[in-house]
Amino acid sequence: MMKLNLFILSATAMVNAVVSGAPIDPIDLGTAGDFAILSKSGISTVPDSVITGDIGVSPIAATAITGFTLTMDSSTEFSTSGQVSGHAMAADYTSPTSTKLTTAVSDMETAYTDAAGRGTSLSTPLVNYLNPGAGEIGGETLKPGVYTFDRDVTISNGAVTFDGLSTDIFIIQTSKSVKQAADTSVTLTGGALAKNIFWSVAEEFIMEDKAHMEGVLLVKTAVTMKTGSTMNGRVLAQTAVVLQVATVAQPSA
Numbered sequence: 166m167m168k169l170n171l172f173i174l175s176a177t178a179m180v181n182a183v184v185s186g187a188p189i190d191p192i193d194l195g196t197a198g199d200f201a202i203l204s205k206s207g208i209s210t211v212p213d214s215v216i217t218g219d220i221g222v223s224p225i226a227a228t229a230i231t232g233f234t235l236t237m238d239s240s241t242e243f244s245t246s247g248q249v250s251g252h253a254m255a256a257d258y259t260s261p262t263s264t265k266l267t268t269a270v271s272d273m274e275t276a277y278t279d280a281a282g283r284g285t286s287l288s289t290p291l292v293n294y295l296n297p298g299a300g301e302i303g304g305e306t307l308k309p310g311v312y313t314f315d316r317d318v319t320i321s322n323g324a325v326t327f328d329g330l331s332t333d334i335f336i337i338q339t340s341k342s343v344k345q346a347a348d349t350s351v352t353l354t355g356g357a358l359a360k361n362i363f364w365s366v367a368e369e370f371i372m373e374d375k376a377h378m379e380g381v382l383l384v385k386t387a388v389t390m391k392t393g394s395t396m397n398g399r400v401l402a403q404t405a406v407v408l409q410v411a412t413v414a415q416p417s418a
Contacts, residue, residue, distance in 0.1 A: 189334040195272030201415040218415035219251035223266035227255035280365035284311035309333035338365040347373035
């Protein structure tokens, strides 16, 4: 009887270990993490947006950065704008800018692939949640882990809260879109940091008027931030980024 009880305890411990999962590693952004906004197809704004950090486009030219009133630096390696605290860069600027952007875009694509594939390897068990709330996460408190969706992720029913320590990782991955309703927000508690929240989105990421977001957007297609929307994080998109009097501030830590 004792041996049977020990076997049951041992089996239970093994199951719990798989359910609780291994520690989740952050997504390595590489040099894409040098940018507040990085896009392959263009960055447009309806003035005045406020961007804290650098912005860049590649492999396209600077003509794909619109609405910012760019002023070319004498080095011809970057431009400046009253709406951007850092530099604006494009693939047609003087070297080494083009090389830097090529590497950053490659790193962005690698980071997206990593984030989109997390939680699928049996050799690396993670805390994985499938379609919680049937896609509606507004009003929910999310713990560290990988959240996988095969449908649109919506934030409509109030704020979504990420609760964890400063070292905890959150990954939200969807094969569809993320749609955030007007006047809703993402909040952080317990020490959770925006730099450790990764949104892996295969389709569009859309923020309506006055919505607030936290985290790193790794988006396969377009990102739209409408009037008065704000973000503490980064926008790394493989097509276009459209800003309508929006604010993007890269995480300070």
